[in-house]
Amino acid sequence: MGRRPCCSKEGLNRGAWTALEDRILKEYIQINGEGGWRNLPIEAGLKRCGKSCRLRWLNYLRPDIKRGNISEEEEELIIRLHKLLGNRWSLIAGRLPGRTDNEIKNHWNTNLSKKFQTHSTSKRTHKQSTLSKEKRILINPTPPARLPPPVPTFESRVIRTKATRCTKVFFTPEDPAAVNEFVKEIAPEFDGLLSDFMADLDVGGLCLSEFLHSDFSDPCRFNDNNAIRLDGNSDNNNDLYPPILSDDPLLFHGKNIEQYWTEVDCIQRDDAKFDLQSLATFLNAEEDWLGE
DNA sequence: AAGTGCCTCAACCGCGTACCC
């Protein structure tokens, strides 16, 4: 019983790839492009599972793979992103050009998690440690740096599964009055959404899913205030993201937004603060996950 | 030199989601 295997394992090569297999796969993809992984081995003449081909290409053969050790700057970014996003390696890898999720995951498990263990004073066991049972280690639970006073309490439930990005969030306001105040003063976008609802995290014009998937490497995506541009067109302020409000632009204090996102734990618009550390907290709030 | 234990990282596995019919 159980799940049907992704492909027949009979007669397929397993284990380390040979130089010849690499060459065949590379040449096939260069000619035919990525995708169609299931049929690729047959068409390319490889005795490999399609999944294996995909993994080999993504983690090793892609031309834009960056070789060599992970730099201190990259390491710093990984730590910050992990603090914010948890074990969403693919998302983290997306912020490190040339690095793969597998590479970052391995680097974390073999190097960075130890640093956390060394520096952590916490006794909390990380639920999702990927190390083998006897090697499981303690990881800093990243307590929120500070709580934003004007933001009301939400019972947040992150829709998060084992292998998916987190873009949707359920909010259940615990204090409707506080939410009213919050909406009125800080996030008019929430107007009319006071009961249980499902939406992109969209606070003050800063949409989580857009934010996480933005191309931070493209300078055209930022205006003079370093707000993200949706279309990369520097001439149209209406397409800025977060939107430029009249006399009230969402400022990033002159910093590159990536720098800001990873260095600063709070984005500020006037005196309204939405705390990214709090975001990290609920992203990591495993007790609130669905599926319990 | 041989044995042992530890570490690294490429590869595998199973699951959830997206997509198509």
Next chain:
DNA sequence: GGGGTACGCGGTTGAGGCACT
């Protein structure tokens, strides 16, 4: 809407290399 398939993801494994005895 339901079922089947493909893809992408995070967790886990294990081969190979290295250090130490």
